[in-house]
Amino acid sequence: MGEIKVVTNILNSNNKLTAQNRKLLDEKGIYVINLMSSPGSGKTSILEKVILKLKNDLRMAVIEGDLYTTKDAERIEAQGIPVVQINTGGACHLDGNMIKNALESLNLDEIDILIIENVGNLVCPAEFDIGEDMKITVLSTAEGNDKPLKYPLMFEKSGAVILNKIDLIEYTNFSREEFYNDIKSINANAAVFETSCVKDQGIEELCVWLKSQIKLKS
Numbered sequence: 001m002g003e004i005k006v007v008t009n010i011l012n013s014n015n016k017l018t019a020q021n022r023k024l025l026d027e028k029g030i031y032v033i034n035l036m037s038s039p040g041s042g043k044t045s046i047l048e049k050v051i052l053k054l055k056n057d058l059r060m061a062v063i064e065g066d067l068y069t070t071k072d073a074e075r076i077e078a079q080g081i082p083v084v085q086i087n088t089g090g091a092c093h094l095d096g097n098m099i100k101n102a103l104e105s106l107n108l109d110e111i112d113i114l115i116i117e118n119v120g121n122l123v124c125p126a127e128f129d130i131g132e133d134m135k136i137t138v139l140s141t142a143e144g145n146d147k148p149l150k151y152p153l154m155f156e157k158s159g160a161v162i163l164n165k166i167d168l169i170e171y172t173n174f175s176r177e178e179f180y181n182d183i184k185s186i187n188a189n190a191a192v193f194e195t196s197c198v199k200d201q202g203i204e205e206l207c208v209w210l211k212s213q214i215k216l217k218s
């Protein structure tokens, strides 16, 4: 029983902090995306492409979650937008306290859209609300089409699913048909995009949709 209590407390305190973060972000009119996936599916590459297309129309900022390094944050910084690195020191997801600290380093009066790249992990990031307006999950073709059924929570909670590395699909046994059927059964409302960062495919459609979502909120 003791252990169960500890877990409950952690979730309660996360929910409290996250509610405060969300209130602040709402007051500032910032649209927040929680970008999740397993390691290596291409979150940062998609972010780079999206930033390139949207940064002239929208004031963007990024929070980068990473176990130990600043590699991804350096790539985002090169795009000339504000970025804050959170090193979780081994923790496998971001939580409300980490986001609270990161928000203190950003000028919230100058941001329209904040994208939070979560730690690469298909399991627990989906369990922790971090104050986002929308969760987006990235899956790459190389990972296999069985992942939505094996890790359903992340896909269930996402407003959009991005199937990345679509240029590699012919070299894998990824079944588009099974993938679309499974997504439909888990989360019929999810928008699905197919992208390739190498070939610059699907990024435009994704950006048009993102803009429409931001407008819906404001």
Ligand code: MG
Pocket: 043, 044, 045, 072, 117
């Ligand atoms: Mg990354």
Ligand code: ZN
Pocket: 091, 092, 093, 124, 125
């Ligand atoms: Zn975790």
